[in-house]
Amino acid sequence: MSTKEASKIALLGLAAAGKTSYLEALQQEFRALYDIRATVGVDRNKIRILGSDLYIYDYGGQQIYREDYLKNPDRYLSQIDLMLYFVDAQDMENLDSSIEYYKNLFNLPEIQSIDPDKIFIFIHKMDPEIKSDPRIRSRVKKIKENFDAIKKAQYFETSINDYWSIIFSFSGAFRKIRKIEDVLNKILKEFARATFSSGVILVDTNFLILDIHASNEENLKITDEGFQQFVGTWAKQAAQGNPPEKLQIELKGGRGYFQKFNYEDEEYYIMAYSRNSRTEKLILEKLPELANRVFEILMGFYFED
Ligand SMILES: Nc1nc2c(ncn2[C@@H]2O[C@H](COP(=O)(O)OP(=O)(O)OP(=O)(O)O)[C@@H](O)[C@H]2O)c(=O)[nH]1
Numbered sequence: 232m233s234t235k236e237a238s239k240i241a242l243l244g245l246a247a248a249g250k251t252s253y254l255e256a257l258q259q260e261f262r263a264l265y266d267i268r269a270t271v272g273v274d275r276n277k278i279r280i281l282g283s284d285l286y287i288y289d290y291g292g293q294q295i296y297r298e299d300y301l302k303n304p305d306r307y308l309s310q311i312d313l314m315l316y317f318v319d320a321q322d323m324e325n326l327d328s329s330i331e332y333y334k335n336l337f338n339l340p341e342i343q344s345i346d347p348d349k350i351f352i353f354i355h356k357m358d359p360e361i362k363s364d365p366r367i368r369s370r371v372k373k374i375k376e377n378f379d380a381i382k383k384a385q386y387f388e389t390s391i392n393d394y395w396s397i398i399f400s401f402s403g404a405f406r407k408i409r410k411i412e413d414v415l416n417k418i419l420k421e422f423a424r425a426t427f428s429s430g431v432i433l434v435d436t437n438f439l440i441l442d443i444h445a446s447n448e449e450n451l452k453i454t455d456e457g458f459q460q461f462v463g464t465w466a467k468q469a470a471q472g473n474p475p476e477k478l479q480i481e482l483k484g485g486r487g488y489f490q491k492f493n494y495e496d497e498e499y500y501i502m503a504y505s506r507n508s509r510t511e512k513l514i515l516e517k518l519p520e521l522a523n524r525v526f527e528i529l530m531g532f533y534f535e536d
């Protein structure tokens with residue numbers, strides 16, 4: 232599992248397979264969709280997702296570019312961490328060319344060396360109104376058989392008209408290059424920095440610590456103690472039938488701020504420890520935001536493929 236900061240994600244496939252549209256949809260720039268032109272050469276995009284820098288290389292799929300990549304793989308195709316190969320489910324005419332391109336890619340050491348776990352085929356343009364059509368289903372089957380014969384991959388069915396499919400597929404692929412612990416830790420760190428908190432802790436229903444972040448050893452200790460103190464207060468209030476949604480407690484050198492949130496049937500708590508009373512407003516403002524981001528991460532990581 233790679234834990235380095237940045238990753239190279241390659242979007243490959245024939246011209247008009249929908250790579251750039253997918254990327255734009257992922258970035259929720261729906262308005263930009265009307266103005267997408269064929270990608271010229273390789274378009275390198277830096278995007279920040281869940282606290283990680285990702286470099287997404289969108290490889291223009293017209294023939295002259297494909298030939299260039301295949302001839303100069305060391306220049307274009309080295310060091311890929313995650314490969315997303317796009318196949319247009321609505322274009323049967325070019326399916327053979329797409330299979331051919333995939334096959335040629337896998338003749339290259341640069342592509343062969345990608346961890347098989349990190350190779351995905353996006354069967355794209357599976358628009359909601361056609362995705363259950365029996366003819367489309369049999370195409371999907373055919374696509375999978377053909378591609379698997381070259382190199383077994385994992386598949387997602389996607390469409391820019393189905394935003395969920397975009398999020399679902401991307402988080403599925405993203406999970407292969409980032410561990411949830413790393414992602415949560417980044418988010419807590421960012422929160423601490425943005426709110427001048429000295430410590431942040433995230434716990435689950437059973438008060439198991441999912442993550443803890445503090446600026447130094449002493450603050451780590453206070454954050455941890457603050458959390459234990461919170462459990463005591465929580466238990467008392469819960470015994471009276473009203474466990475707290477929000478709570479503030481006095482801690483050594485400052486204050487602890489608690490916020491509850493729910494995910495599925497579980498309850499989670501986040502506590503921020505601050506030594507500076509002037510940052511209280513900022514923390515109270517940003518805590519629900521943090522709870523919401525953590526919720527999204529848990530959702531993105533835990534829904535079943
Ligand atoms: N119906 C449908 N059309 C799509 C979908 N995604 C992309 N398209 C259309 O497909 C066409 C090509 O999309 P692009 O994103 O430019 O394709 P590309 O793979 O980036 O093409 P190159 O840059 O030439 O390699 C555009 O007209 C898009 O609107 C989809 O999910 N469903």
Ligand SMILES: [Mg+2]
Nearest residue numbers: 250251269270
């Ligand atoms: Mg493009």
